Amino acid sequence: MKTTLYSLFTSYNIVCHKNIIFNFMIKGGLIRRLSSGIYIWLPNGLRVINNIIDIIKNKLNRFGLIELFMPAIQPLKIWEISNRFFEYGDELFKLKDRNNKILILSPTHEELITKLVCNEKHINFPKCFYQIQNKFRDELRPKLGILRSREFIMKDAYSFHLNKKCLNEFYLSFIEIYKEFFNDINLNIYIKEARCGNIGGDKSHEFYVFSDYGENKIYISPQKILYPYSYYVKKKEKLCFKIKKIKKIFYLYKKNKKNVVKIKKDIDISKFIKTFFIKIFYKKKIKKIFVLIPFNKDLDIIKLYKLYFMSFKIEILDEVKILKVFKCYSFFLGPNGDYKIIADYSLKNYRNFILGTSKNNYLYFNVNWNVDFSVDYFTDLCKCQFIYIKKKKKCFYKKRSFMEVGHIFKLMDKYSSIFCNKNKILMGCYGLGITRIISALIEHNHDDRGIIWPVSVSNFKLGIIPINMYNCSNVYKFSFFLYEKLSNLIEILFDDRKLHIGKMLTDFELIGIPYLVVISEILLLENKIEFRDRKNKRICFVPKNEIFIFLNKLLKLSL
């Protein structure tokens, strides 16, 4: 590519922004902001995206995944069936068509793909489909450039299996694919188990990269074992008022538990289900629901908030209020009346469990779903089990922030049980944030002059910079010769503008081209070509007739 036929979009104005990544992206002509959280991808950036997409596509195709493309606009109905219309809340982009029908700009595609695949007769399972597509999320506050934007590019894959063993094996092999992929693009990633969020499921792993701008924090022990930090510890402190209320309930629970065990020693606590009564304050209405969770787990108030939109107030009735309303201790509280009942996902497989009756000293035994009573829906309500670090040990651990770039989920039958009638099908889903990967790459690959792309993803592999080409026929001839010989083999940028060398170098350095060739009259007289390796900060002079051999070795061209 010649620069006169191309558009660089580089800019030299100092952008006052704390975020180095964002600065380099603007200066290097990768993106331009259109509106809050919405960005235009310019040629320099798009080329990198396309290279990353090529690499991941090759990997997945080789592994037997099948590519398809689902629409970004989805009807409201399937989101209502899975109940995620409410779970997602305000983060879901909503549209109205000319008939006032509500449509959704999809942040993810579990519902659609499950409905598609599960109702198709001729599919032999296991199968895994993937797509690379723009996703939408109406962020409360978009920030940090493309790190948290309202439209972003994601690769999402969905696998379907007939049994658990098959799913588990596939899930594990996906981790290996991701490892290989991140290795190919020169990113050091770390993997840790994570909570499932509103995507749901049984288990999930997230892939992350260290980043000064990352929004999550982690502790690293001297043995390089990673301990998840932030999330809960942080939130407990910040939301103290509401959390304290829960703590109080737990405390009372435990007290009661002791009392009850003394009276009835034959209760199997592992089969006991805790019941909470919760008041949700809408703008003017009050909604009351029962929430069921296993006895050994804690209710996650954040997840509950998310379920019923963040902006509403939620009150969990404490011991005193329960006594007033139901005339029983909270330990004996059980679902009754016409209130809606929701239960934690992990309770779905419970058999013959124990439940409160809302009458002191009485409990239901051997209760089963659907037989004795049913809940409105199952969802994720419990806190994840995290390893907490004791305060004394803290000083030995390094605290680092990180950025999530990939997340995979064992969905099990969360969606297939809703959309699939015949077979019992288990699912997994596998996300990869393409645009976030670019942020991570920039943060880990730059110097004070600009971005330095890893060769595998670089927008241009090699830049040719001729000095005063239009006045020196030697330089003109040789640079064109070099360009024409190489341009079919690799992505190459040839600066044919009538500019000073400083300007050309600045541009190419901002764009992030990893290797540069400088051609000047003085060096040509000595039959030499200047070669710059930006990453290793190395400048060397290669004999003119050996330049192709040299480049061949470096870039593995097929000359």
Next chain:
RNA sequence: CGGUGAGUAGCGCAGUUUGGUAGCGCAACUGGUUUGGGACCAGUAGGUCGGAGGUUCAAAUCCUCCCUUGCCGACCA
């Protein structure tokens, strides 16, 4: 959604306190001289000062409302 800034030429900004001709740097265009780190000289073009209303002889500047947007918090895989 709370706190707090900002909106003036394509981009980055000054001017607002104290109302009185619309400015600077980069980019663009024309001509010339330059060519190893963002060139220089001379010239040209580009603006409803975010929008609406108000005060005034006179508003980018003062007042009111609205829109857009940055940062911090809250939220967020």
